[in-house]
Amino acid sequence: MLINELIIKKRDGNALSDIEIKHIITLYTKGELEDYQMSALLMAIYFKGMTDKETNALTQAMLNSGETIDFSYLKGKKIDKHSTGGVGDKVSLILAPIMASLNIYNPMIAGRGLGHTGGTLDKLEAIPGFNINLSMEEFKKNVAEIGASIIGQSKEIAPADKKLYALRDVTGTVASMPLITASIMSKKLAEGIDGLVMDIKVGDGAFMKNKMDARKLAKSIINTGKLAKKNVVVMLTDMEQALGLKIGNWLEIEECLDSLQGRGPADLLEITHGLAALMILLSGKEKDLKKAYDLSVKSISSGQAYLKFLEMAKAQGAELEYLKNPQNMKKATYKIEFFAPKNAYLKISSALKLGQLNVLIGGGRLKISDRIDPIVGIEIFHKVGDKIKKGEKIASVFYNLEELKSEINDRLKNCFEFSSKIVRKRKLILEVLK
Amino acid sequence: MLINELIIKKRDGNALSDIEIKHIITLYTKGELEDYQMSALLMAIYFKGMTDKETNALTQAMLNSGETIDFSYLKGKKIDKHSTGGVGDKVSLILAPIMASLNIYNPMIAGRGLGHTGGTLDKLEAIPGFNINLSMEEFKKNVAEIGASIIGQSKEIAPADKKLYALRDVTGTVASMPLITASIMSKKLAEGIDGLVMDIKVGDGAFMKNKMDARKLAKSIINTGKLAKKNVVVMLTDMEQALGLKIGNWLEIEECLDSLQGRGPADLLEITHGLAALMILLSGKEKDLKKAYDLSVKSISSGQAYLKFLEMAKAQGAELEYLKNPQNMKKATYKIEFFAPKNAYLKISSALKLGQLNVLIGGGRLKISDRIDPIVGIEIFHKVGDKIKKGEKIASVFYNLEELKSEINDRLKNCFEFSSKIVRKRKLILEVLK
Numbered sequence: 001m002l003i004n005e006l007i008i009k010k011r012d013g014n015a016l017s018d019i020e021i022k023h024i025i026t027l028y029t030k031g032e033l034e035d036y037q038m039s040a041l042l043m044a045i046y047f048k049g050m051t052d053k054e055t056n057a058l059t060q061a062m063l064n065s066g067e068t069i070d071f072s073y074l075k076g077k078k079i080d081k082h083s084t085g086g087v088g089d090k091v092s093l094i095l096a097p098i099m100a101s102l103n104i105y106n107p108m109i110a111g112r113g114l115g116h117t118g119g120t121l122d123k124l125e126a127i128p129g130f131n132i133n134l135s136m137e138e139f140k141k142n143v144a145e146i147g148a149s150i151i152g153q154s155k156e157i158a159p160a161d162k163k164l165y166a167l168r169d170v171t172g173t174v175a176s177m178p179l180i181t182a183s184i185m186s187k188k189l190a191e192g193i194d195g196l197v198m199d200i201k202v203g204d205g206a207f208m209k210n211k212m213d214a215r216k217l218a219k220s221i222i223n224t225g226k227l228a229k230k231n232v233v234v235m236l237t238d239m240e241q242a243l244g245l246k247i248g249n250w251l252e253i254e255e256c257l258d259s260l261q262g263r264g265p266a267d268l269l270e271i272t273h274g275l276a277a278l279m280i281l282l283s284g285k286e287k288d289l290k291k292a293y294d295l296s297v298k299s300i301s302s303g304q305a306y307l308k309f310l311e312m313a314k315a316q317g318a319e320l321e322y323l324k325n326p327q328n329m330k331k332a333t334y335k336i337e338f339f340a341p342k343n344a345y346l347k348i349s350s351a352l353k354l355g356q357l358n359v360l361i362g363g364g365r366l367k368i369s370d371r372i373d374p375i376v377g378i379e380i381f382h383k384v385g386d387k388i389k390k391g392e393k394i395a396s397v398f399y400n401l402e403e404l405k406s407e408i409n410d411r412l413k414n415c416f417e418f419s420s421k422i423v424r425k426r427k428l429i430l431e432v433l434k
Numbered sequence: 435m436l437i438n439e440l441i442i443k444k445r446d447g448n449a450l451s452d453i454e455i456k457h458i459i460t461l462y463t464k465g466e467l468e469d470y471q472m473s474a475l476l477m478a479i480y481f482k483g484m485t486d487k488e489t490n491a492l493t494q495a496m497l498n499s500g501e502t503i504d505f506s507y508l509k510g511k512k513i514d515k516h517s518t519g520g521v522g523d524k525v526s527l528i529l530a531p532i533m534a535s536l537n538i539y540n541p542m543i544a545g546r547g548l549g550h551t552g553g554t555l556d557k558l559e560a561i562p563g564f565n566i567n568l569s570m571e572e573f574k575k576n577v578a579e580i581g582a583s584i585i586g587q588s589k590e591i592a593p594a595d596k597k598l599y600a601l602r603d604v605t606g607t608v609a610s611m612p613l614i615t616a617s618i619m620s621k622k623l624a625e626g627i628d629g630l631v632m633d634i635k636v637g638d639g640a641f642m643k644n645k646m647d648a649r650k651l652a653k654s655i656i657n658t659g660k661l662a663k664k665n666v667v668v669m670l671t672d673m674e675q676a677l678g679l680k681i682g683n684w685l686e687i688e689e690c691l692d693s694l695q696g697r698g699p700a701d702l703l704e705i706t707h708g709l710a711a712l713m714i715l716l717s718g719k720e721k722d723l724k725k726a727y728d729l730s731v732k733s734i735s736s737g738q739a740y741l742k743f744l745e746m747a748k749a750q751g752a753e754l755e756y757l758k759n760p761q762n763m764k765k766a767t768y769k770i771e772f773f774a775p776k777n778a779y780l781k782i783s784s785a786l787k788l789g790q791l792n793v794l795i796g797g798g799r800l801k802i803s804d805r806i807d808p809i810v811g812i813e814i815f816h817k818v819g820d821k822i823k824k825g826e827k828i829a830s831v832f833y834n835l836e837e838l839k840s841e842i843n844d845r846l847k848n849c850f851e852f853s854s855k856i857v858r859k860r861k862l863i864l865e866v867l868k
Contacts, residue, residue: 007606011480036469040605043477046445171474172441 003027003037011044018057025061029160035167042164042173050178055220056227058178062186065160069136071107071192074144077283078105080191081275082184083199084207084217085117087355088242090252091199092120092150094259094272095279097308098299100147104283107143107191108150109157113364113372114169116205116355118252121152122364124316126249126374131317142315149312158186169368175207181220185228195231195282197275202430205351206239211430218433233278236430237271241349241384244268248363248377248398254326260306267383267428273297274429332375332398336408340388344418349384353415354395361399361408376400385425388418437461437471445478452491459495463594469601476598476607484612489654490661492612496620499594503570505541505626508578511717512539514625515709516618517633518641518651519551521789522676524686525633526554526584528693528706529713531742532733534581538717541577541625542584543591547798547806548603550639550789552686555586556798558750560683560808565751576749583746592620603802609641615654619662629665629716631709636864639785640673645864652867667712670864671705675783675818678702682797682811682832688760694740701817701862707731708863766809766832770842774822778852783818787849788829795833795842810834819859822852 006020016024024041027033050058071078081095092110099106110132113119124130132152134142142149153162161183168174188196198221200214201207208214218234225232244265246255258264259272276296277289286292299305314320322329358364362373379396382388394416397408440454450458458475461467484492505512515529526544533540544566547553558564566586568576576583587596595617602608622630632655634648635641642648652668659666678699680689692698693706710730711723720726733739748754756763792798796807813830816822828850831842 004604004606011477011606034469034604036473036601037605039470040473040477040607043445043474043481044606047477047481167470170438170468171471172438172445172478173474 003033007037007041007044010041010048013048015051015054018053021054021057022061025058025065025160028163029065038164039167039171039173042168042171042176042179045179046173046176052220052223052227055178055181056224058182059185059189059224059228062158062160062164062182063189066158066190067136067156068190069107069140069192071105071140071143074105076103076105077195078107078191078193079195079197079279079283080106080108080188080193081197081199081279082188084201085119086201086239086243087117087205087351087358088244088247088252089118089201090123090244090256091268091272091275093123093253093256093309094305095276096148096150097260097305097312098272098276098296099279100308100312101299101304102280102285102295103147104279104285105143106148107139107193108148109153109187109191110150111153112368114368115366116352116359116364117207118247118249118355118364120150122372122374123249123252124150126253127313127318128322129317129319130313134316142312146311146315147308149316153187157190161186166368177217177220180217181224185221185224189228189230193230195279196225197278197282198232198234199271199275200234200236201239202236203238203240203351205242205355211236215433222434231282232434233282234433235275235278236433238426238428238430239351240426242351242354242380243271245380246377247354247358247380249372249374250329251377251379251398256309257323257326260300260309262300270428278432330375333400334398334402334405336397336399336405336412337393338395338412338416340390340392340394340418342418343390344388344420345423346382346384346386346388346394346416347419347423348417349380349382350415353411354378354380357397357408357411357415360411361397361404362401373400383425385423437467441471441475441478444475444482447482449485449488452487455488455491456495459492459499459594462597463499472598473601473605473607476602476605476610476613479613480607480610486654486657486661489612489615490658492616493619493623493658493662496592496594496598496616497623500592500624501570501590502624503541503574503626505539505574505577508539510537510539511629512541512625512627513629513631513713513717514540514542514622514627515631515633515713516622518635519553520635520673520677521551521639521785521792522678522681522686523552523635524557524678524690525702525706525709527557527687527690527743528739529710530582530584531694531739531746532706532710532730533713534742534746535733535738536714536719536729537581538713538719539577540582541573541627542582543587543621543625544584545587546802548802549800550786550793550798551641552681552683552789552798554584556806556808557683557686558584560687561747561752562756563751563753564747568750576746580745580749581742583750587621591624595620600802611651611654614651615658619655619658623662623664627664629713630659631712631716632666632668633705633709634668634670635673636670637672637674637785639676639789645670649867656868665716667716667866667868669709669712669866672860672862672864673785674860676785676788676814677705679814680811681788681792681814683806683808684763685811685813685832690743691757691760694734694743696734704862712866764809767834768832768836768839770831770833770839770846771827772829772846772850774824774826774828774852776824776852778822778854779857780816780818780820780822780850781853781857782851783814783816784849787845788812788814791831791842791845791849794845795831795838796835807834817859819857
């Protein structure tokens with residue numbers, strides 16, 4: 001099996017066999033297939049796609065390139081949620097303790113932020129002491145005892161994915177449905193879960209810019225899930241504007257703490273409970289969607305989810321003082337505020353531009369080696385459709401580098417557009433597919 | 435200028451600017467652009483193509499990655515011929531001395547065979563002592579004094595092409611019109627020539643399988659020539675059957691010697707004189723095609739071309755004894771013959787299959803590091819359209835590895851097809867474009 005011939009086979013639009021795909025991934029993981037051949041193959045896959053059968057074979061090969069976690073000894077169901085990434089998307093941090101409080105196991109291997117989208121691990125690391133690099137044994141113990149744990153992708157889990165993702169990132173081959181599918185699913189299947197709820201973000205702040213592409217990815221993920229005999233439900237949610245009212249790693253932790261204590265913004269809670277309800281259905285704990293939703297709401301109102309969050313954080317080394325008294329956290333040095341220029345309706349609050357602004361001030365990274373400033377961020381005070389009076393505060397930017405002042409000022413006003421006509425509120429949950 | 439962004443630009447079907455292309459090739463030549471990014475870009479070019487302007491920029495960047503030869507001090511015109519490669523194509527070895535005998539300079543940087551197609555350098559190296567690795571100074575001296583010299587691509591000439599070709603060869607990105615064009619033209623323009631005649635082979639034994647693709651490549655090469663202010667003429671010639679009657683490195687030298695002494699097969703001479711006539715027109719030595727053709731014919735009948743061949747070979751270290759007495763060359767150990775199974779017309783004599791058979795017995799290579807056995811080869815006794823009697827000899831295979839016997843037998847008969855109905859002779863020269 002000459003690799004060059006397999007590249008040509010794919011280049012010419014033919015499907016690779018399961019054995020061929022396994023061969024490719026095995027060699028690549030062992031370092032016996034050159035990056036330059038893999039990147040040519042990835043570009044051919046970008047153009048020619050993969051059948052569901054190929055995508056499944058790729059997922060399985062990547063999954064089997066490393067260890068998989070065995071949770072079969074736990075009695076309850078293991079359900080996870082994954083998001084394709086957005087701006088202000090801190091849902092995982094609220095969902096995991098909700099699930100744990102309902103005795104549904106939620107083992108979660110999460111990712112870092114790249115570009116304008118944030119990452120769950122970066123948010124957790126904004127909590128002093130929080131350790132996302134647990135050993136497999138610690139992770140399994142925490143999931144078993146607490147019900148939830150969130151860690152990074154260790155070198156044992158799907159190493160082929162780790163290597164492939166780094167290569168895709170620098171060769172223009174990230175935006176390929178089968179490659180995205182296999183990357184997500186190989187990691188999620190390694191978690192030893194029974195079911196998965198996917199949150200596919202749609203809009204200018206998301207990876208999928210329109211519903212058509214989002215549906216394609218949904219279909220690809222659902223089919224791969226089916227072939228792996230896992231229940232997968234997909235929710236398409238809006239990412240034209242940021243989720244919640246805070247963007248930036250520690251600011252988002254603050255918003256999670258508020259949400260877990262019943263003071264969360266409506267949009268964030270609607271998405272969180274919507275996803276939670278689907279996870280509860282998948283777990284079999286409840287069969288009625290409305291009742292499942294109520295279970296999630298109650299988990300917060302009873303304080304159970306908040307306690308579970310503290311328990312999970314403590315088990316991963318967090319200094320609880322900051323979680324109990326977030327006002328004690330160090331603040332960013334500078335603040336810039338932006339006020340409404342006229343009486344109007346908020347028409348656009350660009351998730352993409354706000355996410356990029358957050359990267360500019362150090363809250364995100366352009367390349368994987370960039371360092372993050374956990375304290376900086378953006379607070380917004382309105383959602384699209386809100387009626388706003390002239391001079392009302394629209395957003396605040398908290399930052400530490402004085403020299404950025406004028407660029408922040410320039411960019412900040414460009415994040416928003418106003419209209420004198422009534423603007424409809426954006427629909428948050430667009431579709432559910434399974 | 436981030437390379438990843440340039441890959442995405444091409445992937446999305448946009449044209450790269452001259453500066454971007456130059457930047458890419460400069461970095462790549464210096465080893466500052468990774469192979470894995472280049473191969474992804476090459477695959478994107480494979481799918482999205484390049485405009486004539488891009489192809490020209492690529493050609494110039496590759497040309498300028500190394501040295502160019504300055505022959506401007508020579509009074510006469512410098513004209514070269516290049517073939518896209520075929521089976522039994524030994525035309526260059528006859529053309530170079532013809533040109534030299536007519537006082538037209540023919541500096542030729544030639545290539546090796548790969549896959550089922552042969553290479554001029556491999557044929558020359560079948561001559562004991564022949565050195566294709568001359569220094570630039572020796573090459574220039576031989577061209578100036580003798581009129582012709584054939585050498586390999588030294589590291590000084592278009593190093594970017596050498597590096598790129600090696601990468602394309604293992605990443606499924608050879609078959610791309612702009613990449614083929616830039617590869618050929620960067621080397622040919624480095625020769626310091628005034629004009630170029632391209633022989634684009636068409637058919638199952640050629641790189642271009644049909645006239646449509648061949649015309650596209652012709653157009654691409656002619657346009658690149660124009661932008662570089664060089665006269666380029668393209669001839670499309672048939673490669674459904676092998677050229678001449680001998681395939682294999684030393685066997686082809688024998689056939690060249692025969693041809694230069696007036697005993698060559700008709701098809702080989704027709705193509706040779708046809709290409710020579712175009713080269714003579716380009717040189718300005720003659721304006722009438724028929725008269726130019728006659729000049730080439732006369733160069734052989736007068737014995738001048740043969741003497742020039744010996745002169746060129748001697749200057750490159752060849753042991754003339756074997757050229758003057760080719761019967762003294764060592765013979766292959768084994769021979770298998772194939773005879774006509776019935777009275778019939780020869781319908782197919784597959785250049786591709788004969789070329790592949792020649793590779794099997796060691797006369798060609800599958801990868802650049804394979805070693806060649808110069809003595810092995812195939813002799814054929816008929817051309818498509820010939821009327822053949824049952825039991826007449828169709829082909830002989832000369833080989834050195836006894837264990838190949840049964841596979842040779844199996845493959846040999848599959849190279850040929852017969853018909854009871856009259857079969858038309860194949861047209862050799864299909865089109866001339868400029």
